[in-house]
Structures are given as structure tokens and as C-alpha cells.
Amino acid sequence: MKERSPETVVVRENEIRLVRRPDSDRWQAHFKVEAIGKWIRKATGTADLDKAKALAEEQWFEAKVLAKAGHPVVSKKFKAVAEVVQRDLEIKVAADKTKRGSNNDYINSIKTYLIPFFGGYNVDRINQTVFTEFCEWRRVKVGRELSHSAQANHNAALNLVFDYAIERGYMTSLQKPVLKNTGEQGGRRPDFSAREIEVILEKLPAWVQEGRVGRTRNLRELLSVYVPFAAATGMRPGTEMEFLEWRHIEVHNLGEEPVLYAHIQKGKTVKKNKPMGAVLHRSCWLYLEKLRQMAPEFQDKTIYEVLEGKHEVRIFRARDGVQPVHLIAQFKQLLEDLNMLNCPTTGEERTLYSLRHFAITQMVAKGLTAEQIQSQVRTSATMIAKFYNHMKPLMNAAAFTGQNEAVGEDAVAQLLNNTPNDNLMHFAELSTGLNLALVMQNKPAFEELKEALEQASSAAAPN
Incomplete structure (x- = not known):
């Protein structure tokens, strides 16, 4: 078994431990939540070992209650989650070497619209009311209602962020808002006669x-x-x-x-x-x-x-x-x-x-x-x-x-x-x-013409 660091203090075997990094006097709580099958890290904000132990126990118990009730244990800012999704999309675009396409549209949506509005929200706090506010903010920003297609790109990009947040345990699927689309369906496209x-x-x-x-x-x-x-x-x-x-x-x-x-x-x-x-x-x-x-x-x-x-x-x-x-x-x-x-x-x-x-x-x-x-x-x-x-x-x-x-x-x-x-x-x-x-x-027309010319040539030939 790997030896524990001298700066590690076990509070509960295989459940809670305190870790102090070499560059800090303050303790960090590491605790495991069985309901989500992963270790969580949270700062205690104190160098006092007894206070850190008490805070770690409190954080661990709160996390267990939240996980059991189906709520996210870790809260993350939308910007941090969206930037991870954005980087993943940029890698895909670089590998595909295309200048346009869905992934490029999603990147632009995240940069231009989603992070500027949702960036400061905790991802698990974006509900139906917040999304409705975003729709109004976007309409004012652009000066008109975006088309159905453009809004569909925004919603798809937002769903990518939510799906990643759900996968990482930052929010639950039940917290995901319904993303409406109020844009007009595209009509006839400009073309040429x-x-x-x-x-x-x-x-x-x-x-x-x-x-x-x-x-x-x-x-x-x-x-x-x-x-x-x-x-x-x-x-x-x-x-x-x-x-x-x-x-x-x-x-x-x-x-x-x-x-x-x-x-x-x-x-x-x-x-x-x-x-x-x-x-x-x-x-x-x-x-x-x-x-x-x-x-x-x-x-x-x-x-x-x-x-x-x-x-x-x-x-x-x-x-x-x-x-x-x-x-x-x-x-x-x-x-x-x-x-x-x-x-x-x-x-x-x-x-x-x-x-x-x-x-x-x-x-x-x-x-x-x-x-x-x-x-x-x-x-x-x-x-x-x-x-x-x-x-x-x-x-x-x-x-x-x-x-x-x-x-x-x-x-x-x-x-x-x-x-x-x-x-x-x-x-x-x-x-x-x-x-x-x-x-x-x-x-067929060529063969017909060829046959007619051959017949005409034969008829004109001397006997």
C-alpha cells in the first residue's frame, strides 16, 4: 500500500482525510461520497487541525445528504464548465480541419452569448427563469429576435455544457431547464433565376x-x-x-x-x-x-x-x-x-x-x-x-x-x-x-444522326 504523506491526517478511514500542501498552512478536506462514487475536495480555510476536522465532518455529512436527495454535491460556475466544453470542441475542430460546421457554431455561441450571460451563475442554479432572462438579454443585445436556426445552435451548445455538468456531478438532470426556441422558421432562401x-x-x-x-x-x-x-x-x-x-x-x-x-x-x-x-x-x-x-x-x-x-x-x-x-x-x-x-x-x-x-x-x-x-x-x-x-x-x-x-x-x-x-x-x-x-x-441523338448521315451517304454513292 502506498504510504500516506506526513501532511495527511485520516479523520474517517476511507471516508474523510485532511491534506495540507507544502506551500500552505491551511488544511483541505478530502471526503468520499458513496452515492456518487467519487472523492470530493473542499477547502476548510483554517490551519487549526481540530477546526479543520470539525469542518470536514460537517462538509462530508452535508454532501451525503445532498447526494442522497439527488442534488449536486459540488457547485461550479458556468464559465469554468463552459470553457472545458469549448476547449473540447476546439480540439475536434482542429482535428477535422474545417472552417465551418456545427462545432464552430457551438464555440461561437459559447464565447459570444453563453459565457457573457451565464458565466457568473453556478451551473446548478440556471433555472427556467434565468433562461428566460437570457432570451430577453440576447434579443436586446442583437436588436431583434434571432432566427430559429441561430437559437437552435445556442440551445445545442448550452445542452453540451449542461450534459458535461451532469456527467461531472455539478448538477442533476432534473435541474436542466427546458430550452425554448422562439425564432421564426426559415423561409425561402435568396436564389437566382x-x-x-x-x-x-x-x-x-x-x-x-x-x-x-x-x-x-x-x-x-x-x-x-x-x-x-x-x-x-x-x-x-x-x-x-x-x-x-x-x-x-x-x-x-x-x-x-x-x-x-x-x-x-x-x-x-x-x-x-x-x-x-x-x-x-x-x-x-x-x-x-x-x-x-x-x-x-x-x-x-x-x-x-x-x-x-x-x-x-x-x-x-x-x-x-x-x-x-x-x-x-x-x-x-x-x-x-x-x-x-x-x-x-x-x-x-x-x-x-x-x-x-x-x-x-x-x-x-x-x-x-x-x-x-x-x-x-x-x-x-x-x-x-x-x-x-x-x-x-x-x-x-x-x-x-x-x-x-x-x-x-x-x-x-x-x-x-x-x-x-x-x-x-x-x-x-x-x-x-x-x-x-x-x-x-x-x-441516342448522336446515333440517330450518324445513321441518317450514313444512309444519305449510301444513297448518294454511285452504283
Whole structure:
């Protein structure tokens, strides 16, 4: 058995002891509470051994009563508990290496709202009344009622702190207040019409050349591909597109044409080491070819050779190889220059993320079901129905027409690529200056044309 320190005095064997550290004259009480299965430490505030013994007995008995009644034995300030939770979240963010996502939102909530208000409270004293006061304080601080989504982030972060406090015995589950959410549910998101996308792409070549220095022009050139790619795929600008590498794009032979398939590595809903996938519209062949032409290391390769090479190189890089860092600001500048910053329907400012909403709207219009779209854009069918209910008749078109609701790659690829009046290929040709071979666009039409030409040639040949 380990020898006790000379500065340790046993008051009750295996239950209470007094410990005096070398740098202090005062005794500290250590006592065990069986109901919670752990040793508790509390200061006695005295150097007198007899007084310290009496205080230790008193503290031990009080702790036993509290534990038996289901109350926390140790009281902790909210700030101390929240900072532990915050550090744990920061470690997770550093390991995941993402700039956005739930954990980042929780960290911001703890720093900006929770600690400033709850910091001085004992965590077990935060009841329903205190939480209601917090809601009012937050409304005054911001000057308005926060959205339902923002309040949900605050509540989730607060629950993380409470759960940790319960786990450590600082409070009980019965003391956890009900966290209400009074924010308005999100409505329609600011997006673009097909004509607005066309106007943007028509103006982009001149806007790129207006860049005053080479670095700005390179960034704008990249943006001229980044914008229509986001509009065609519905990928989240930022993490999903930023971390996309050439090795993450595959060519699948689905039906009668090669189909591009992307493995999304990072993003809001992508879990670590569990990438999610998306079928890419055929127009993306032109965007990838343009990006290949911009990459100095791929000048002597074809697009197929680049894709087969599985290169661990980011797809979206400027011509000088630099990873973009100011695309958001540049896109806002472009919209301001075109007087298109505010969405005419919602009145809200449009961002790169609005291109994702355009893409999802186009998928709905093409007849994809919410179930097909949810795996394609990594958003639940419930959220799609909620934010795109202005297109409800089109969302129900599949059911009205008896369309097969299969959710496989073949079904999604067929609907994405073989829809009449599809303007995405026009956008790709407009923004890249490239053309896709007819056999890649519509193989049945190509075969029909080929057969007609062969028949015409045979008929014209001399006997």
C-alpha cells in the first residue's frame, strides 16, 4: 500500500482525510461520497487541525445528504464548465480541419452569448427563469429576435455544457431547464433565376479582364468557373468545393454515356472518414476541362488522364496554383457591379450559397423527388420540402405522373442529364468557351444522326 504523506491526517478511514500542501498552512478536506462514487475536495480555510476536522465532518455529512436527495454535491460556475466544453470542441475542430460546421457554431455561441450571460451563475442554479432572462438579454443585445436556426445552435451548445455538468456531478438532470426556441422558421432562401445566372455568366469575361493586377484576374477567372459549377451541382461553396481534389472525381458508365461522380470529403453534413457522393451534371465535363487547362501540371494531359491519375491536388485553384481565399468578397463585388446583390423575391443579400439554392430549385423543376435530391445535395427531404415549398406542384410532379421514385445513381443521372430545355449545358459553354461533343451530350441523338448521315451517304454513292 502506498504510504500516506506526513501532511495527511485520516479523520474517517476511507471516508474523510485532511491534506495540507507544502506551500500552505491551511488544511483541505478530502471526503468520499458513496452515492456518487467519487472523492470530493473542499477547502476548510483554517490551519487549526481540530477546526479543520470539525469542518470536514460537517462538509462530508452535508454532501451525503445532498447526494442522497439527488442534488449536486459540488457547485461550479458556468464559465469554468463552459470553457472545458469549448476547449473540447476546439480540439475536434482542429482535428477535422474545417472552417465551418456545427462545432464552430457551438464555440461561437459559447464565447459570444453563453459565457457573457451565464458565466457568473453556478451551473446548478440556471433555472427556467434565468433562461428566460437570457432570451430577453440576447434579443436586446442583437436588436431583434434571432432566427430559429441561430437559437437552435445556442440551445445545442448550452445542452453540451449542461450534459458535461451532469456527467461531472455539478448538477442533476432534473435541474436542466427546458430550452425554448422562439425564432421564426426559415423561409425561402435568396436564389437566382436562370436568366440572372445567364446575365452573370455573360458579364464575367469582361469583369475578369477588369482585374487591375494579375492576382485579381486569376481569382476572377477561377470564380468564372466556380460560380456555374456551384449552380450546376448544388455543392456547398466553401468546405464541400474547397476540399474537392481530382482524385475524388470518378467516371461511371451508367447507361449509354459516361457520368461524373464526386466523392464529397468535407462539409456541413459529411462525417469524418465517411465521404458522401453526388452525380454531376454532364456540363461539369466542360468545367473540369477548363480547370485542367488552368492547372500548369496538367498541360500535357487529357481530362481522362487527369481523372485516371487520382491526383491529390485541389481542383479549384487559380492559374498560378494558389488556393482561393477571397471568393466570397469577389462574388459580392461582382453582384454589386451588376446591381444584383439583393434577391428581388426575398429582399435578402445573395451570396455564393444562393447558387446552391438555384441548383436545388432546378432539380425540383426537373422532376427529382425530395428523396433523390436529399442524397444528391446532402440535405434531408424534410428540409428540402420546408425551404422549397414554393415549388410544391413541381415537387409532387413525380407522384402525379407516376414517375418511378428510384433513388439510385442511374435514376438521378438520367433525370439530371436528359431533361428537356436544360439550360446548364448552355451555361457551361457560355462560361468556359468550350463545347461538349454531341455523343457526350445525347448519345441516342448522336446515333440517330450518324445513321441518317450514313444512309444519305449510301444513297448518294454511285452504283
